[in-house]
Amino acid sequence: MRQGIITKGIGGFYYVSTDDGTVYETRACGRFRKENIIPRVGDRVVLSEGMDAVIEILPRKNTLIRPPVSNVDRIMVVASLKSPAVDMFMIDAFLLSAAHAGIDAMLCINKSDLASEEDCRAFCEIYENAGYETVVTSAKEEKGIEALRPYLSGRVTAFAGNSGVGKSSLLNLVGDNLCLETGKVSEKLARGKHTTRHVELFPLKDGGYILDTPGFSRVELPGITADRLWALYRESAKIEDGCKFTGCTHLKEPGCSVKAAVESGQVHEKRYESYQYFYDKLKENKFWKIGKEE
Ligand SMILES: Nc1nc2c(ncn2[C@@H]2O[C@H](COP(=O)(O)OP(=O)(O)OP(=O)(O)O)[C@@H](O)[C@H]2O)c(=O)[nH]1
Ligand SMILES: [Mg+2]
Numbered sequence: 001m002r003q004g005i006i007t008k009g010i011g012g013f014y015y016v017s018t019d020d021g022t023v024y025e026t027r028a029c030g031r032f033r034k035e036n037i038i039p040r041v042g043d044r045v046v047l048s049e050g051m052d053a054v055i056e057i058l059p060r061k062n063t064l065i066r067p068p069v070s071n072v073d074r075i076m077v078v079a080s081l082k083s084p085a086v087d088m089f090m091i092d093a094f095l096l097s098a099a100h101a102g103i104d105a106m107l108c109i110n111k112s113d114l115a116s117e118e119d120c121r122a123f124c125e126i127y128e129n130a131g132y133e134t135v136v137t138s139a140k141e142e143k144g145i146e147a148l149r150p151y152l153s154g155r156v157t158a159f160a161g162n163s164g165v166g167k168s169s170l171l172n173l174v175g176d177n178l179c180l181e182t183g184k185v186s187e188k189l190a191r192g193k194h195t196t197r198h199v200e201l202f203p204l205k206d207g208g209y210i211l212d213t214p215g216f217s218r219v220e221l222p223g224i225t226a227d228r229l230w231a232l233y234r235e236s237a238k239i240e241d242g243c244k245f246t247g248c249t250h251l252k253e254p255g256c257s258v259k260a261a262v263e264s265g266q267v268h269e270k271r272y273e274s275y276q277y278f279y280d281k282l283k284e285n286k287f288w289k290i291g292k293e294e
């Protein structure tokens with residue numbers, strides 16, 4: 001039986017690339033619908049005799065809901081400081097979701113041509129201090145692209161980030177003969193226009209893969225619970241677990257080691273702000289726990 005990897009899923013069709021590079025247009029078999037199994041881009045799958053249906057999804061190394069991808073080695077979270085303005089909650093939501101799924105993540109600050117070098121550096125330092133690698137690029141001026149490449153080679157990397165930050169523009173530069181559609185940022189709203197509509201996987205010359213994904217306009221943390229939240233912040237690994245109360249939420253309790261680390265500057269106050277924000281949202285539990293794993 002033939003196996004392949006899902007490179008794209010549109011309107012109920014899954015495009016499966018087999019080892020010889022042939023791409024088959026397939027549908028998911030009926031059992032998937034019944035059992036509520038949703039194939040994702042990056043899934044390794046088994047095809048039917050007629051090569052027109054996905055009949056089995058091979059065990060996943062990992063899987064993510066936002067963006068919906070499987071078997072990626074790393075999430076490259078792309079952000080811009082300006083146009084659109086930086087959204088730390090959005091960045092942190094991608095980093096936390098990756099951590100929750102057991103996927104490595106790092107940060108790429110694009111559109112460096114629109115911000116000062118100092119501002120880019122200062123912003124990156126917040127995340128380097130948290131334990132993330134960072135890279136600064138300008139797709140427009142083709143700067144930082146050579147610095148970005150080594151992070152991608154030989155791996156499967158999904159580019160994620162809000163609309164208009166330049167994910168597709170960067171992929172066009174690092175990819176092999178890619179010509180992805182890119183969109184203008186609305187001047188009035190200073191927001192992207194959701195140009196990329198679906199996730200798509202592309203092979204890199206040296207064996208890795210890159211995935212383009214659509215930007216989201218709303219921050220969500222599907223599948224994450226408030227109790228587990230702090231453990232998903234990389235800073236948690238470097239702070240000694242010395243809270244006075246067991247089950248400390250790190251919000252209002254006295255003798256909290258996390259708050260002490262914020263006061264001493266070990267944890268950046270912006271990251272703590274995001275923790276407080278997400279914690280409250282997860283406790284409110286509105287649309288934040290949607291997308292239970294299928
Ligand atoms: N000034 C500047 N503009 C850039 C840069 N990178 C991309 N852009 C522009 O920003 C706009 C949005 O770029 P896209 O690549 O479509 O952004 P995206 O992240 O793929 O957006 P979605 O597909 O909507 O999620 C386009 O007009 C790009 O030309 C950059 O480094 N500097
Ligand atoms: Mg795009």
Ligand SMILES: [Zn+2]
Pocket residue numbers: 243244248249250251253255256257258259
């Ligand atoms: Zn605490």
